[in-house]
Amino acid sequence: MEQVRSLSQLIEEARKLCSEKGRKRISVAMAEDAGLISAIEEARKLGLVDATLVGNSEKVKACIEEAGANETDYHIIAEDNEAKCGIVAVTEVSAGRADIYMKGQLHTDNFLRGMLNKEVGLRVGKNAISHCYFHSIPGYDRVIFIADGAFNMYPDLKMKKDIVQNTVNFARSLGVDTPKVACLCAVEMVNPDMPCTLDATALVQMYKRGQLKNCIVDGPLALDNAIDEEAARIKHIKSDVAGRADILIVPQIEVGNALAKSISFFAKGSETAGLIVGAAAPVVLTSRADSPRAKLLSIAGAVMLAHHQG
């Protein structure tokens, strides 16, 4: 497949892939939100997904109608209890009847409890599950992936290693064959007084020893020399990543969160979506504040990853 270089192209590539290999099925926990169902309906009409909607069946049906969709196009599983909605919806995925686990109206805690449940949840061994923001930005010829700006707060080196690999695997599902990974810090020099520069060196060495696969890792890098070739040149940084990073691994949640939101709000013409990766199946956790377009883009990303994960 072609490398997805923008989020508009993402929709197109997801359509192509699904027309060849078939749709993926989303399982939605507490699907009692007409806005969410509208986004799913759009993805369904584009041929990306079918959906299983778990929730109070009266409310789910009312939301389907409000979204202008047709109830016969959906599989509804009646479940009135909020916490159980998460368990029922995630079981559809772990039992192989659906491919993507998605949050509806239940509280995030209940949704994540489903994801992490030891019997029916989606953890793979001890691998850390992580969040990935992904963006298209005018002037940049590639999708920029940022992790982790939303899920893991203060990852240690072990978790950062998993975050890198999770994000690389997702980028590869979008056709970025060998993603360039920048370990983002405030500086490009190793500074013993700045712990994230030391984690960056360890991640680089893990990559060189083959402990991180299908990617190129370099760091520490600051944002300018990670994403701008001219900035990297001025600083005389010799690197296969500097200036051309696809993936920015941030030291902690405050960095990734501010960076992703900065792109979303300050970079006119940009598009932003997010996905939880590193689980047995893609997990979509959008917020009510997300636009319908952002929800659709997150679903499209999940569909690509679901195809990639097999």
Added chain:
Amino acid sequence: MEQVRSLSQLIEEARKLCSEKGRKRISVAMAEDAGLISAIEEARKLGLVDATLVGNSEKVKACIEEAGANETDYHIIAEDNEAKCGIVAVTEVSAGRADIYMKGQLHTDNFLRGMLNKEVGLRVGKNAISHCYFHSIPGYDRVIFIADGAFNMYPDLKMKKDIVQNTVNFARSLGVDTPKVACLCAVEMVNPDMPCTLDATALVQMYKRGQLKNCIVDGPLALDNAIDEEAARIKHIKSDVAGRADILIVPQIEVGNALAKSISFFAKGSETAGLIVGAAAPVVLTSRADSPRAKLLSIAGAVMLAHHQG
């Protein structure tokens, strides 16, 4: 004076202020850089500054010529030793013969040693000196200030308090009478597992007790609800700051650095400058990679602050 709402307007307001109250004098340590002198020459022609250039007099004169400037317009102090250039230049400021301390070609360490020197440096008591990025961003009706993304790496609460007040004082010099200060985190809820949300609450309470002056402080806030009124509304945040922040106080250097560089690189049409504040005089520390325009904007900011500090 009018509130400066963009960095273009900053130049205009600095011109007005200097035509009323006179120019400010910059003292440049190791002024052996034609690019830097070009920026100073432009500020000089605009009526903002006069300059004292400390360095090897042959080299300084060659740079003046290369910059297309006239050596009779400058006061040159001959000093061949790099470390002494910092001491001599900062002494010009602390002795009252200049108003702004600026870095030339000497290493940053030597420049800062001048700034922090106990006899002739610019520290005011135990007040932390801090860096402030300031930006104009298309679509925003005000200058956005970010601190500290370049100088203090991992400030504790005591230092954060100084950083807030330093940045507020600088914003006020640009006519923002009562700056709205957001303590930036990844979330808007107080979370005992996220230390920066606790520092944010302490800063809010310091403000309420009058320990932070001439500003309004709120936090924790995430970037979206700090700067976007609609995002703040969706989250039902009641706050005089949310959605309308002028100043973003970041928890640590990686956050501010990535955020400022994100604006600079991703927000088309934005402008970015930086300044060191909280010392007895404004301190300009630009990098060779900065554009001539960025250098001029930093000088203009320093001139405004120098007038404000008296």
